[in-house]
Amino acid sequence: MRVEIRFAGFGGQGIIKSGIITAAAACLYAQKNAVQTQSYGPESRGGACKSEVVISEEEIDFPKVDVPDVLVVMSQHAYNEYADNVKENGTVILDPDMIPVEMALKNVKVFKVPATKIAEELGRKIVANIVMLGAFVALTNVLDKDALKEAILANVPKGTEELNIKAFEKGYEYGKSLSSA
C-alpha cells in the first residue's frame, strides 16, 4: 500500500528534515521503500516550504505526493495552501499557535499539537519539528515508534540526541493523549 505524507511550514522549522527522518525510518529501520522530495523557495529561511514522503511495500515510481494521507502543518500560509487537499478519512496534524485561523475541514481527522510551545518549554524552539514527529507516530499507524527514534538519532547533530529524543517523547505523549481522548 502506498502512503503519502506531506510536511509543510516555513523555511527554518525543520520541515525538510522531518521528511528525511520519516522516510529514512521507513527505508532503513522498517524495511519498506520510501522516497522524500522537497520544495522550498530561494530564500531558504522564512519562505514557504514543504517536504513530501511516499512509503510503500512496492517499488515507488512516481516520487511526489498528489493527495496526502497525512498532512503535518506548522504555518498559517502552508495551512491555507494545503489543508483542504487531504485524502478522505485522512489526518491533519497542526500546530494551533502557528495557525490562528482555521477553516472547517470535512472528512478528515484534525489533531492540534502545540509543538512550538512544547519545544519552547524544553528550552529549544528548534525541536518543534521533532515534537510533531512524536505526535505523528502516536496519531497514525504509518510507522513504528522505534524505527522513527533510530532515524532521529541517525539524522540530528551530535550532542543534540538527548534533547531531540525528549522532544520526540513529549510529542508522542501528547499525541497519545489526543488519540485516547
Add this chain to the structure above:
Amino acid sequence: MSAKRSLLTGAHFLNGDFACAEGAIAAGCRFFAGYPITPATEIAEHLSERMPEFGGIYIQMEDEIASMAAIIGASYAGLKSMTATSGPGFSLMQENIGLAVMTETPCVVVDIMRGGPSTGQPTLPGQQDVMQAKWGSHGDYEIIALAPCSVQEMFSLTVEAFNLSEIYRVPVLLLGDEIVAHMYEKVVIPPPDKLRIVNRKKPHVPSKDYQPFMPEEDFVPPMATFGEGYRFHATGLTHDEHGYPKTQSSEVQTRLVRRLCDKIRKNVDKIVKVEEILTEDADVIVVSYGIVARSALSAVRKARAVGIKAGFLRPITLWPFPEKHVAKAAAQAKAIVVPEMNCGQLVREVERAAKNTPVAFLSKLGEDPHTPAEIFEAIRRGI
C-alpha cells in the same frame, strides 16, 4: 581521518547530490573544482569533506569558467576530475567544455537542471539544458550525456560517466534535475571489487616516439600525464598528431574534427544505454528520461492494468541519442508520447528517429513533473 577513508559500501538513505559525490569518489575522482549553485551545491559540500579523506583536492574557484579550466588542468596532470553546476554555471562552462573536447580531456561535468532561462527558478526542476548539453560550445563535436532517474543512478551513472570519459577522452555530462538531486532514496553502494572502474590508456612508446594525438583503432589516442617525462603540447587550436597548431591546413582540420566526432559516432553501440519495459508488443510507447520517466513508468503500468498495450523506453544516454532503439520501437508502435519538462527538446530527436509514427509531445514547466494521470491520458489518446 583515515578511519573514514573508504567507500560507503552498504545501504544508505541519501539524496542524489550526495550519491553523485560518492559515485565520483568510488570512480577514483581525486580533483573537484566548482562554484556553489542550487541545486548542485550539496555535491561540492559533500566532496569538500570527502576529497581530503582520500588525499584528493577540493577547490572552490572564483566562477564556473575557472572551475572548468581547473578540471582540464587536473586531468592533464593525471587525476580524474569533476565539476558540478546548474544552468547558469553550465552556460559559463561551455567555452572550456569546447577546450576539453578539442584537447580530448577526460573529465565529468554534472549539470543539475533547474528552471531557466537565466537564473530562472533556482529551487525547481527542469529538463531545459538537453540541447545545450549537445550544442552548447561552438564548433562541431560529439559529446556524451547521461540522464539519471533515481538516487541509485546518481551514484552508478556518475561512475559510468568517469569510465566513458576515460575510455573516449571526452567530457561526459551527467544531466540530473533538481528532483533527482534533492530527493532522498535508498542507495546501495557495492564493495570496491564489484565496481567496474576504467582508467585511460597510457602511451606504450618512449617519450621520443610519443605523438599525443595519434589515435589507435578506436579513434582514441593514449594519454600521457604531464610531468611523467613525456614532453608534449596541447592546444585548442586545430592541431596535428604531434599536438602542434596547424591552423591553415584543410586536411588537418578535416582529419581532426572528423575523428573527434567519429570516436563517439563509430562507438555509438558501445556507448548507448536505454531501459525498455513492455515495448515488444506495445501500441503506444512513452519515451522519457530523468525524473519524468518515473511518472511515465507509473502511467504505462496503469495503462497495461486496463488492457492498453503501452510500453516504456528510457534513454539513459541522451547523447549520443539512442536512435536505433527508438526507430525500432517506433516501427511497430501506433504512436509515441514524449513528456519533457521543457518546451520541446529531445522530442525532436524522437521525431527524427520515429519517421512516420506520430509523436505526441507533453510539455510541463515549473514545480512538479507530469503526473502519471497526465501521461496516462496521453497514452489513451494515442491508441
